[in-house]
């Protein structure tokens with residue numbers, strides 16, 4: 001066996017190895033190119049099949065004191081949360097926005113002054129994950145002929161989104177005056193005249209008149225068992241009501257609602273939501289009533305549009321923050 005090579009043989013071997021090396025580099029390059037092409041094609045396919053997500057811009061509908069609330073989870077310690085902005089604005093001055101005058105005169109004539117936000121009411125002055133999901137559901141399924149009424153709206157992201165989508169009329173309601181002021185201010189800043197901020201207490205006796213609407217919304221309102229049970233009583237009452245739609249726009253893709261629909265959004269870790277469910281089961285005499293188990297909003301469509309009552313079990317991990 002020969003273990004030495006002539007120079008020519010060495011050159012041939014070297015050339016072969018070089019060929020193999022070059023071949024591998026070329027192959028690797030082609031493979032990467034293919035991979036990149038597949039990624040680009042699949043991402044553009046996903047883009048084109050996904051509905052346009054307007055919640056990103058809708059999130060900006062919560063704009064207070066001339067500042068846009070950012071597209072981040074708006075916990076109260078965030079500098080851009082409605083809470084932080086309201087606290088800052090309240091520090092010496094009354095709740096006034098330089099660009100649009102006194103907030104108190106923003107949309108409705110409710111003269112009740114808002115008190116400065118405290119840590120007691122920070123719940124009402126920030127945007128919760130449920131509100132973002134509710135806003136997205138409105139973007140997908142709302143028919144502009146609908147009148148919307150939101151309970152426990154806080155800073156009112158869903159209400160503001162509904163108004164900016166052209167809802168016939170929006171009632172944003174809460175017990176918290178500061179939350180309502182934030183809604184009024186955002187509405188005024190954005191020229192939304194179809195929204196009215198009103199005081200409404202879910203625990204109050206429910207005989208007084210409810211705003212007429214085609215869709216009633218509850219987003220993360222179960223702060224206590226009392227509120228949850230009060231909300232259930234309101235829901236039950238709403239399901240027994242019947243309204244005529246105001247507009248009849250045949251060009252709208254979603255069906256018109258004649259009987260009001262109720263959408264309730266709540267995360268599983270809101271312990272008080274079970275009080276709501278139990279009370280609804282009792283009132284409707286339907287022990288099988290439960291939170292929906294669909295994994296995404298597309299699957300929820302049937303609930304949103306066909307069922308009078310949509311109990312949306314919200315998965316905070318799947319909330320779109322933009």
Ligand SMILES: C[S@@+](CC[C@H](N)C(=O)[O-])C[C@H]1O[C@@H](n2cnc3c(N)ncnc32)[C@H](O)[C@@H]1O
Pocket residue numbers: 123124125126127128129130131151152153154155156157173174175176179200201202203204218219220221222223227
């Ligand atoms: C966790 S925050 C949710 C705020 C907003 N809906 C959201 O999802 O971003 C709960 C809201 O319920 C409101 N709330 C609490 N008790 C209420 C009551 N008795 N009647 C009406 N709203 C109430 C609070 O003021 C607060 O705005």
